[in-house]
Amino acid sequence: MRKxxxxxVELLTVIAIxxxxxxxxxxxxxxxxxxxxxxxxxxxxxxxxxxxAIYAADSDDTAPLALYADAEGLQAWFGLRYPxxxxxxxxxxxxxxxxxxxxxxxxxxxxxxxGDGTGYGYNWGHIGSDAHETDxxxxxxxxxxxxxxxxxxxxxxxxxxxxxxxxxAPWLKGGDGKVYDCGFxxxxxxxxxxxxxxxxxxxxxxxxxxxxxxxDEGNALVVLMDGHxxxxxxxxxxxxxxxxxxxxx
Numbered sequence: 001m002r003k004x005x006x007x008x009v010e011l012l013t014v015i016a017i018x019x020x021x022x023x024x025x026x027x028x029x030x031x032x033x034x035x036x037x038x039x040x041x042x043x044x045x046x047x048x049x050x051x052x053a054i055y056a057a058d059s060d061d062t063a064p065l066a067l068y069a070d071a072e073g074l075q076a077w078f079g080l081r082y083p084x085x086x087x088x089x090x091x092x093x094x095x096x097x098x099x100x101x102x103x104x105x106x107x108x109x110x111x112x113x114x115g116d117g118t119g120y121g122y123n124w125g126h127i128g129s130d131a132h133e134t135d136x137x138x139x140x141x142x143x144x145x146x147x148x149x150x151x152x153x154x155x156x157x158x159x160x161x162x163x164x165x166x167x168x169a170p171w172l173k174g175g176d177g178k179v180y181d182c183g184f185x186x187x188x189x190x191x192x193x194x195x196x197x198x199x200x201x202x203x204x205x206x207x208x209x210x211x212x213x214x215x216d217e218g219n220a221l222v223v224l225m226d227g228h229x230x231x232x233x234x235x236x237x238x239x240x241x242x243x244x245x246x247x248x249x
Contacts, residue, residue, distance in 0.1 A: 013058035014179025038201040041105040041163065042221050042229045045120055048161045049223035051097035056149045063146045063160075064093040066184065077128060078116040078183045089116050105221075107200050108181075121164025121196065124184045126242045127225070132187065133244060153245045155225035159185070159237075162222040165198040167205070171212045172178050185244040197222075199234050 056066050064077045073082040078099065080091035089100040108119030115121070125132030129143035154159050166182040169175045172194075186198045193213030199205075203218020219231040240246030 017034070020187075023062055026194050035202070037106045040103075041107070041119075041201065042231070044105060044118065045163070045221050045223045047098055047102055048120060048228070049227040049229070051099045052095045052160055052225075052229060054097045055094055057111075061150050063149060064129050065143060065146045066122050066124035066141055076183060077122050078118075081114075085115050089153070092116070093178075101193055105163060107201075108163070108165070108198075110179045110181040112216065113166060113180035113182055115164070117179040117181055119163055119165065119181065119198070120161050121183050121185035123159050123186070123242050125153060125186050126244055127158070127160055128184075130160050132190075132242070140225055144244045147208050149225065151244065152225055154244075155210065156228070157241055158225040158244070159222050159241045160225045162197045163200060165200070166196070167194055167214060169194050169207070169212070169214065170209060173175065177207075180189075185242075187239045188237055189239050195234065197234075197237065199229065 006156050056062055060127040067074060067076045069075070070080075073080055075081075076092060077089075077094050079087040079089040079095065080085050089095055092099055094100075094139060101128075101213060102116075102118050102120070105115055105119035108117075110119070114246045116172045122128050124143070127147045127171040130147075131143055149155065164182055164185050166180045167208050168178050182196070188195075190196075193211070195214060195216065197220045199216030199218040199220040201221065203216060206217065207216040208215065216234045220235065220237070222232055222237075223227060
């Protein structure tokens, strides 16, 4: 009569089957999880597009100024930054329009620096000011003249906000190789191998110390000035997508 229980061969067979199933399902689970995180972040950045549109409707068709100094500290689109470094999101220019309730991008991991911790950055040099609109760029230390929405050549192809972070690359002066929170983005010709947009969704940052450049294989989430959200690869983003009136090719 056979005793109850499994033989060693049977146990090893079961373990092998479980291992095979795990190896098959793990990539599927990771992909599904990554897609869910990307979807959640896309809903967040969509809020910024809507908040900007409402702000502009209340402000003579003008986008919020990216940053300026006042008596209490630095007033940014995302909040009031006090000299201590503390950020009051309720006091942000877009705060009353829902931006203060914006949730953090679930895959954004960065040290505190110059943002609100959500992981989204504003096109500060073309939309949030005219700092990069002149050629060569203006030299004033003060930001002024944010864009009028109705004057954009193509709002459906103009970046307002994107997933962002600042990588303090080892080849930079004081570079520590860490990622920092940053609420601002700028055009590709100024990246110099180190993007201001963060392509963190469903991909990885590749740091080439020899070539002194960063390559990202994942997706960035951008909200265009007409309010729609796109997931974009690094090679898909061009200089003209930041500009109010990009030069014709």
